[in-house]
Structures are given as structure tokens and as C-alpha cells.
Amino acid sequence: MKNPLNLNFGFIGHSYLITGGTGSLGKGIVQRLTQANSTVRIVVFSRGEEKQQQMAQEYPQSVYPNVHFVIGDICNLDSLQIACKYYDVDIIIHAAAMKHVDVCERNPSECLRVNIDGTLNVVKAAKQVGVKRIVGISTDKATAPSSAYGYSKGMAEKILLQSNGNGLLVSAIRYGNVFGSSGSVIPRFLKDKGKGELGITDINMSRFSITLDEAVDVVIFTAKNALGGEVLIPKLPSYRITDVATAVGPQCRQKR
Numbered sequence: 001m002k003n004p005l006n007l008n009f010g011f012i013g014h015s016y017l018i019t020g021g022t023g024s025l026g027k028g029i030v031q032r033l034t035q036a037n038s039t040v041r042i043v044v045f046s047r048g049e050e051k052q053q054q055m056a057q058e059y060p061q062s063v064y065p066n067v068h069f070v071i072g073d074i075c076n077l078d079s080l081q082i083a084c085k086y087y088d089v090d091i092i093i094h095a096a097a098m099k100h101v102d103v104c105e106r107n108p109s110e111c112l113r114v115n116i117d118g119t120l121n122v123v124k125a126a127k128q129v130g131v132k133r134i135v136g137i138s139t140d141k142a143t144a145p146s147s148a149y150g151y152s153k154g155m156a157e158k159i160l161l162q163s164n165g166n167g168l169l170v171s172a173i174r175y176g177n178v179f180g181s182s183g184s185v186i187p188r189f190l191k192d193k194g195k196g197e198l199g200i201t202d203i204n205m206s207r208f209s210i211t212l213d214e215a216v217d218v219v220i221f222t223a224k225n226a227l228g229g230e231v232l233i234p235k236l237p238s239y240r241i242t243d244v245a246t247a248v249g250p251q252c253r254q255k256r
């Protein structure tokens, strides 16, 4: 594949800013980048002090001088610009989002602010600071959306792809459900298992599934190889929600 940024030879000399770097996917990306190359600069960008402090303990400065933790909000353009400029960022992995379907449904305006306006800010900051590449994390729910979350991620995708060009390469990745990620169905079933009852919203529901490792693989592949302007969709197996419930709690009643 043509590789305009010549990134195929590793990450040496590059500076990554990961919005949502303390989240399930963000942590996986940081772990992989630090394992793959100890010299690449990694900026973990998110709002929550507590989550950053906990993660910072896993990456002490004495061992990981290249990993930096920055408190910031994608809804605040200044905080993105300052971080990108200060750390001379050339690649943004944009993973920060409101991702719980029901929470987005109850808070559509906040969902719009974070997922759509926040993405617009990421693009604006990237352009102002001269970032070379953005990899945006999207979802299969952005396709023919039926929820505030799906609509917001669909709009975010469009904003990302439209910003591709003039020296900025922008790609989006559409995932299915990341197996076992925070707030997903597996941890919920595991938690509820003890009650002898697992709640199922719709027995016909099936989900495309990807492991965290596979999700990180696609991010790294995209950061190295994507040409810009494309949506990458990994081919994923799907499972029925009732099968997962049976596997997690074979003795449990499935409450519909």
C-alpha cells in the first residue's frame, strides 16, 4: 500500500496524542505503543484527574519518560491546541466520546457537544497546529443510526472525513463492540450473574464483536498505513446476546 507518511518503519520520532487515553481502548493503545517503541512520545488526554493519576502510576516517569498525562476536554479547543503544540503532536488518535447508548439518549445535547463539537475541535486543533494525521474511532452504530449515539458518531465521522486533505490525513475506524470494554454487556452480565437473573433488552439482538487486542491492531495499522479519507471496517464475527447470557450465566433466568 502507498504510504505517504512513510510510517511503516515504526513510530520513532513521532508524537501521539490520544484523546480518551484513559479509556478501555486508549489504555490498550498506550500499552501497545510503549511495548512497540519506547521512544515514541505519547500524550494521554482526558478530563478525569483520578483516572489519569491511576494510569500514571502504571507508567512512572522514571521508566516511561515519553508518556505524558494532560488534563483536557475535547469540548475546549484551547486545551487541545495547547497540548498539541506543547508536545509537537503529529498523530491524534481520537477515542474520546460519550459511548453509552442510553446515556446519550437521555442527554442528547451533551452527546452532541462531546461527540460532534468535540470532534470538530480535534480537527480544528490539528489544522492549526500542523498535525499530520488523525485516526478517529467510530462505531458500527454510526451506520443507518437509530440512536442519539449512532447519529452523533455518524456526524463525527463525516466531520473527520471532510477534513482530510491539505497535508492532514484523516481516517475513521468503525468497530463493533469491544469485548469486555467498560460499560459493555459482558461486565454487566458478570456483575448481575450472582442475582440469578440477566436482563435482555431484545432476544433477537446480535452484536459484532472485536477483542481489545484486535481493536488496537486496527488503530496501529491505520496510523501506519491509511491513505486518508477512508473508513476502515474490520470484518468481525457476530454473536447472539442470548448465547452470551447463557455462556456467562448458564443457570440464570434471562429476563426480557
Ligand SMILES: NC(=O)c1ccc[n+]([C@@H]2O[C@H](COP(=O)([O-])OP(=O)(O)OC[C@H]3O[C@@H](n4cnc5c(N)ncnc54)[C@H](OP(=O)(O)O)[C@@H]3O)[C@@H](O)[C@H]2O)c1
Residues within 6 Å of the ligand: 019, 020, 021, 022, 023, 024, 025, 026, 045, 046, 047, 048, 049, 051, 072, 073, 074, 075, 094, 095, 096, 097, 098, 099, 114, 118, 137, 138, 139, 140, 153, 175, 176, 177, 178, 179, 181, 182, 184
Ligand atoms: N467500547 C466499545 O465497545 C466501542 C465500540 C465501538 C466504538 N467505540 C468507540 O471507541 C472509543 C473509545 O471507547 P472506550 O470503550 O475506550 O470508551 P471509555 O472506556 O468510556 O473511554 C472514554 C475516554 O474518553 C474520555 N473522555 C470522555 N469525554 C471526554 C471529553 N469531553 N474530553 C476528553 N476526554 C473525554 C474519558 O475520560 P474522562 O471521562 O476522564 O474524560 C475516557 O478516557 C469511543 O469513541 C467509542 O465511541 C467503542
